[in-house]
Amino acid sequence: MTRTIFQKITSSLWVLISFIPFFNGLGFVYIGNKYANAQWFAEGILYELPLILGLLTLPNLTVSTPMFIFGTLASMVSIVRSFMVDYTLQKDLDQSNIVETSLDEKIDGIINSLWVLISFIPLFNGLGLVYKGKTAPNKTWYLEGILYEIPWIIGILGIGFSQVRFVAFEAAVLFYFVSIIRSIMVATEPEPLYR
Structure with missing residues (x-):
């Protein structure tokens, strides 16, 4: 072909x-x-x-x-x-x-994978995996998305504690890049044959 x-x-x-x-x-x-x-x-x-x-x-x-x-x-x-x-x-x-795959199948795949774009937005990078975890049978993605959001929350809430904020934002930046990679990996995983 x-x-x-x-x-x-x-x-x-x-x-x-x-x-x-x-x-x-x-x-x-x-x-x-x-x-x-x-x-x-x-x-x-x-x-x-x-x-x-x-x-x-x-x-x-x-x-x-x-x-x-x-x-x-x-x-x-x-x-x-x-x-x-x-x-x-x-x-x-x-x-x-x-x-x-055909063009229609590709368009459907793109629409179903729009949640990946959220992982490129700082502060909200874990919410895409939270959404995917809630809509898919794999609930570990939900917990993983929450894990990526926790450093941002700690950094924002730790206003009076400069050392805590520094460490939290350092972890948030690291998790930001990890969440982008993980979102792409989750989006490209093949569909299971059975559920």
């Missing part, structure tokens, strides 16, 4: 994520998770790590500055690597027997 131009373009849209600062590795995490390629998944985490460490060590400029420099370099490398990986992926998809 030959793939259409539309199918080739839609299977390459993940490359655009590489051009978004601070999220450049998430495209690799997505594509590695979707096609069960641990190398691409680990590569995406590796591209995100310097920026996350730079944000976590922000009060210490001697540590955070090199992390942001490494993060900028990782961003540039991820842009080049995304085109290389996409070329390999397109070649593999052309040679494989993977049947692409």
Whole structure:
């Protein structure tokens, strides 16, 4: 079966994520998770790590500055690597027997996955998983979403305690990135055959 131009373009849209600062590795995490390629998944985490460490060590400029420099370099490398990986992926998809879903099925899938966009909004990044956990049979996603919201709540309520707020917001920033990755992973999980 030959793939259409539309199918080739839609299977390459993940490359655009590489051009978004601070999220450049998430495209690799997505594509590695979707096609069960641990190398691409680990590569995406590796591209995100310097920026996350730079944000976590922000009060210490001697540590955070090199992390942001490494993060900028990782961003540039991820842009080049995304085109290389996409070329390999397109070649593999052309040679494989993977049947692409129809446009109607893709639109339904996109509408059902809009909750993932909430994970990109700071302060509300856990609410998407809370929603998914309430509507799906897997209730651990509900608890996971609450866990991602707790540091934000502690940071906001800890007005008079600067150390508590600092630690809470540091954890919230870390959980922010983790919740984005987890939301993408949950959204791309295949539907169970039975319930």
